Amino acid sequence: MITLELPRLAAAAGVVAAYAALCLRVRTSFRKRHGTAAAAGSGTVLVAYGSQSGLGRELAEEAVRALGAAGVGARLAALGELSAADLQTCGKALFVASTTGEGDPPDNAAAFVDRIMGGRPQLGALRYGLLALGDRSYARYCAFGRALDGWLRDCGAAALFERVEVDRADPAALETWRHRLASFAGLAEPNGAVAPVMGYWRVRASRHLNPGSAGQPVHHVELEAVAGPEADAASVALPRWEAGDLLQLVPPGADARPRDYSIASLPEDGAVHLLVRVIRGPDGEPGRMSSLLTGAGASGNVFQGRIRAHPNFRLGDNAARPLILVGNGTGLAGLLALLRQRARRGDGRNWLVFGERNAAHDGFHADELAALERADLLARCDRVFSRDGSSPEYVQHRLARAADTLREWVAGGAAIYVCGNAVGMGPAVHDTLAGILGAGRLAQLAAAGRYRRDIY
Structure with a gap:
C-alpha cells in the first residue's frame, strides 16, 4: 500500500x-x-x-x-x-x-x-x-x-x-x-539542505498476486537490506520494526519524492514484505515506483530507504485486546502484519473483514489466512468481493450486517484497526462504525487508542 x-x-x-x-x-x-x-x-x-x-x-x-x-x-x-x-x-x-x-x-x-x-x-x-x-x-x-x-x-x-x-x-x-x-x-540561517540518511534496500522477489483481475496488478514484493547501491551489494542485518510500521523508499532521481508502504511482515520473516499495486497515470502509463517494484526486471533493483515507525498503527496497549481488522486492497499488508504478530503470540481473538473485487482473482494471501483459521488464530474471516454478487457489497456493508457481533466484540474490549483507501473505504467504514456504535462512543475509542486508522 x-x-x-x-x-x-x-x-x-x-x-x-x-x-x-x-x-x-x-x-x-x-x-x-x-x-x-x-x-x-x-x-x-x-x-x-x-x-x-x-x-x-x-x-x-x-x-x-x-x-x-x-x-x-x-x-x-x-x-x-x-x-x-x-x-x-x-x-x-x-x-x-x-x-x-x-x-x-x-x-x-x-x-x-x-x-x-x-x-x-x-x-x-x-x-x-x-x-x-x-x-x-x-x-x-x-x-x-x-x-x-x-x-x-x-x-x-x-x-x-x-x-x-x-x-x-x-x-x-x-x-x-x-x-x-x-x-x-534565534540561530543564523543554515547553509543549504542536507539529504536524509538512509540505507539501501534490494528487491529479491516480486510475485503477481492477481492475474486476470479486473483491477490493476498487485504484487507481493520482498526486499532485503544491503550494504550499498550496487545490484550485487552484500546483504546486511535487517533493522528492527513492529507490526504497523512502514518502509519508506525513494525512487531514483534528484528531486524524487519518497513513498511509504505498509509492511506486511515481521523481522523474523527475514525480509520486508509489501503489497504493491501498479499505479497508472492519466496517459495509462504505469507509475515509476510501482514499475520498479513490480516490473519484469524488478528483482535486483536497489533503492534508498528506511524503516519508519508508525506508532498510531502499532498494537501498543491493544496487545492484550481482541482485534477487529478492517481493510481493502493493498491495505491488507498492514493488517497482515498485525495478524502475524498475534499468531506468534498464540492469540486468536482476531476478526478480519477484507474487501476486493473477485474471489477468483483477488484472494490475496488466501492460503495464509485459511491456515490461520484452521489453527484457531483467526476467529472470523469475512472476505468481501464487490463484483461477485448481483449487487455490489463492500466492507462497510458487511460490518452493518454484523452490527450486533461488532457491538459484542467492542463491549468485550476489542480494538478496531482500519487500513485502506481514504477516499472510498475509509470514510464509509467510519460512518458505518459511527452508526453502529454511536459517534460519541467511536470518538471515545479513538481517544483511548482503540480505534486506529491507516488510510491513504
Whole structure:
C-alpha cells in the first residue's frame, strides 16, 4: 500500500534532523553571545502535532530536539491532549498539522477540533509558527493546517511567520520550514539542505498476486537490506520494526519524492514484505515506483530507504485486546502484519473483514489466512468481493450486517484497526462504525487508542 502523509514526507524528517545537528555545533558560541534564553524566549515552547501516519509527530520531535540544541526548552504534545488553557499560557508554540483524506484532521487531533476549535478562547498572548502537511492530489489541500491557522488568528494569536505548506516532500517548502525554524530558535540561517540518511534496500522477489483481475496488478514484493547501491551489494542485518510500521523508499532521481508502504511482515520473516499495486497515470502509463517494484526486471533493483515507525498503527496497549481488522486492497499488508504478530503470540481473538473485487482473482494471501483459521488464530474471516454478487457489497456493508457481533466484540474490549483507501473505504467504514456504535462512543475509542486508522 502506498501511503502519503499526507503522508509521509521522509525528506522532511531528514532536513530537520540535519538542522538539529547544526544547532549542536553552534550552541556553545550562541550561548556565549546571547545567554541561554534564545529568540524563542526564555519560557518553554509548546510543540504540538496532529499526525495520522506518524510523520507529523516525527517532524515535531525533530523540532523539539532542534530547539533543545539551541538552548530553548520545549514541550511535545499531540493536539488532542491540549486544553485551551495550555494555549493561553504557553506564550510561544509550533504546530505541525497534517491533513488526512479529503481535508479531515488526523485522528489524534479530532478531540482538539471538537473541544477547543468549536470555541473562541482568547489567545492574544500566543505567538506561533505552523507547518501544514498535505497532498495536492486531494481537492482540499492542507485543509486542516489552513483551518487551524485561521482559527488561531481568529482567537487573537499572532503568527511569527507565514504558514509553511508542504506538498508531500517538496524540497523548496521543506527548506523554507528549515529556515523559519532556525529563525524561531534565534540561530543564523543554515547553509543549504542536507539529504536524509538512509540505507539501501534490494528487491529479491516480486510475485503477481492477481492475474486476470479486473483491477490493476498487485504484487507481493520482498526486499532485503544491503550494504550499498550496487545490484550485487552484500546483504546486511535487517533493522528492527513492529507490526504497523512502514518502509519508506525513494525512487531514483534528484528531486524524487519518497513513498511509504505498509509492511506486511515481521523481522523474523527475514525480509520486508509489501503489497504493491501498479499505479497508472492519466496517459495509462504505469507509475515509476510501482514499475520498479513490480516490473519484469524488478528483482535486483536497489533503492534508498528506511524503516519508519508508525506508532498510531502499532498494537501498543491493544496487545492484550481482541482485534477487529478492517481493510481493502493493498491495505491488507498492514493488517497482515498485525495478524502475524498475534499468531506468534498464540492469540486468536482476531476478526478480519477484507474487501476486493473477485474471489477468483483477488484472494490475496488466501492460503495464509485459511491456515490461520484452521489453527484457531483467526476467529472470523469475512472476505468481501464487490463484483461477485448481483449487487455490489463492500466492507462497510458487511460490518452493518454484523452490527450486533461488532457491538459484542467492542463491549468485550476489542480494538478496531482500519487500513485502506481514504477516499472510498475509509470514510464509509467510519460512518458505518459511527452508526453502529454511536459517534460519541467511536470518538471515545479513538481517544483511548482503540480505534486506529491507516488510510491513504
